[in-house]
Amino acid sequence: MDVFLPFAEDDLRFMQSFKTGEMQAEPGTQLFIEGAKSAHLFTVLSGMGVRYKTLENGRRQVIGFVLPGDLVGLQAGVMGEMRHSVEATTAMRLCVFNRSRLFELYQNQPDRAFDLTFLAAVEEHFLGDALTTVGQRGAIEKIAWSLHRFYTRSQAVGLAKGLRCPLPYRQQDLADALGLSLVHTNKTLRRLKDLGLAEWSNNVLQINDLEGLAELGLVEITEAVPRPLI
Amino acid sequence: MDVFLPFAEDDLRFMQSFKTGEMQAEPGTQLFIEGAKSAHLFTVLSGMGVRYKTLENGRRQVIGFVLPGDLVGLQAGVMGEMRHSVEATTAMRLCVFNRSRLFELYQNQPDRAFDLTFLAAVEEHFLGDALTTVGQRGAIEKIAWSLHRFYTRSQAVGLAKGLRCPLPYRQQDLADALGLSLVHTNKTLRRLKDLGLAEWSNNVLQINDLEGLAELGLVEITEAVPRPLI
DNA sequence: CGTTATTTTGATTTCTTTCAATCGGTGTGG
């Protein structure tokens, strides 16, 4: 299911020149590798992925899940290189932009430039939320929070159908995102299912009690963050 | 100890008009309150603070420590409101900017605007690191990592004297930053001291073995991030 | 259908938190 991006008419010509092309990524493809320089940034048209960091001791922290509409690689765009990796979980279709043109954009499209900063700020906000969850919530709260959040995001980009949305990750991915062990994640997931709150199988997340999930996950009542413009 | 900001000659006039004034904040002052709108952004000239989020259940996650040279409030600047609070820990001297002028800056100073995005990206990178630490490292690694990082940052802004630097926080603040209990933080700090790695008392951090600290904290060998330009 | 990857369980160990006090400074008022 594709997402259509709200380009303003005026910007279309410039953006099209900024856009280098489209790209297809198969599952498992490394879009970015931590520490590597990259000449491109991407906007996700369809498919899903993960951002993550790897530690010297082999452990992995999933920084976030990548959904359609997301911009990936801004860090590489402005800092020269990525400080985390990004991998395609499912097949993905990407809109490719040229890093070298980024500064042009700042000179010719101040409002687009502003949008980029905005996106970075939103990303920062999301990371703050994640940090808070990982740092301060217990296992069941973490899982509840993450499922609630994922469903809400899916809904925002039109991927949810009723109370169901695709969730094409492995439990290990969720565990690595929340700082839990696989086993404990599994058991907690089961507990959530037994409580009649949510159920995840066959890459599909089924919400049974959104209210209860939000309550358990101590989800903040946050008005929807405006959609990214690029 | 003040930090001098590297304004380019050319930009001086504009930046000065952008700058609204200076401000003094006493310890305990709330610079920003989560969810509140704000008309200003600040650059820290001197003093230290904390960024944090508060949960419904009363727990607190410290998102980061604010040092001289830092820009705070960018989120409010571009998103309209802050998603976390910022509090002065010591007395602080701040350079105040006007939020309403922010968009002007994007139109007249593309390179300054780029710097802002850059800063946001750096912030995102730091948060990713913190998330990784909180999610994947054990207590002693967390503490080692955080002390190492704090010392390194202090050094970068010229606050360190030899192997010592000011660390005017409470153990509770560190605990809340790392997702540990106060008690455990205390015990772990002691362990670190017994290992001859680092010692923290009277608001001063004394590093005894930077190497060992880095090793234990699994600190990545990351080249210094270029200093912010604003 | 055999092989591999992911999910699920149970038992056990390790790490953290919680609870309950004590200790040490600091500031105040007498």
Add this chain to the structure above:
DNA sequence: CCACACCGATTGAAAGAAATCAAAATAACG
């Protein structure tokens, strides 16, 4: 100068949460 209140640091003991270990059950796949 001392009694008293207060706050942060420190300890010990006990309870609790999550990780690790080991293995079985399922699902996915060529």
